[in-house]
Amino acid sequence: MHINFRHAHDEYSQTEIVHLQQCHQCQEDVKSIEQLTSAGQVMPTLIPDELNWQVIQQRTLKREQKPVTPATKKNRLFIYTKLMAIAASTFFIAVGWLVWSNYQLQSQLEQVLLVNQSLELQLFENSAPSFHQANVLNEVRNIELQLINEKSNKRKLALLTARKQLIQEIVNIQNGNENAIYL
């Protein structure tokens, strides 16, 4: 087992010294390390090309000229990411709300239509309408004409609600007023 080589200025332990006195290989290696160290100490330094300093100057200047420091850059990126996330969430909420309200409107329309249909069925049971019923029916016709031309779902819903009320009124008249004048 050979010794661990130390630096030239380091001291060897007593055991290592004893080993060194006996081992030719270790003696050679220690000698080599000493020689190499002294060679390293007298080694002349080399002067680098002047161009290197110019490149360093240019490269450091370029980085200095950038108005955004890495820290600010990071912050800006963080803000952008946050803004993007907020915008995306707002967009999805808006789309969701639109879909939901449309669905609600559609179901309301269906309900009103069903009520209208059932009322109409009740109405048809009475073949001879009264004078007042005829007036109300006229209003119902007007609403139906408006319904045909109407594009907005909200307006349609309002018209259908009004129609429902009118038909309800006719049915009420029919059920409650036995003395009405019939046409």
Add this chain to the structure above:
Amino acid sequence: MLNWDETLVDKMKAGERHSFEQCYRQLSPTIYTAIIKICRDEGNANDLLQDTFIKAFEKIDSYTFQDLSFVAWLKRIAFNNTFNFLKKQKLTLVGIDYLDDVISAAGEIENIYEQRNFLDSLLKKISEHERLIMWLYIVEQYSHEEIGNIVKKSPSYSKSVVSRCLKKLRTKEEVKNYAY
């Protein structure tokens, strides 16, 4: 001997442009010599020298005189850069002029030359990776633990590389003795 004034660091931290140049002028020969002796390629050595100083100037605010002097800190950057460069290159070619040296007819002249350039002679015969370790051990007087940290290996790895290089040197001497 390097006459480095540590107050120059404070001036650089304060952003005095002239102090950066002063720092470069004073320390670049030492750094350049180390890098070129390890790489043995002028182009790569220039690139590594530039990278070292740029990195040091950029990170000057993070340097504090606690564990290392500025020169040691700068050298650490240079050696880390060099190690990373060598790792990328993965060049482990052994100097091809090994045999030429041995069979050289001008034995006596070569002997004198090699005595004066003993270290150069060794560096010529080993791979770039080994050169880095030997440079750190012999010239920079780094401990095996410190070398291990730089080359990201254990201290015993550094010890074995040093031992292997010394063996190469010994073998060369033996071949030479046999040849003449």
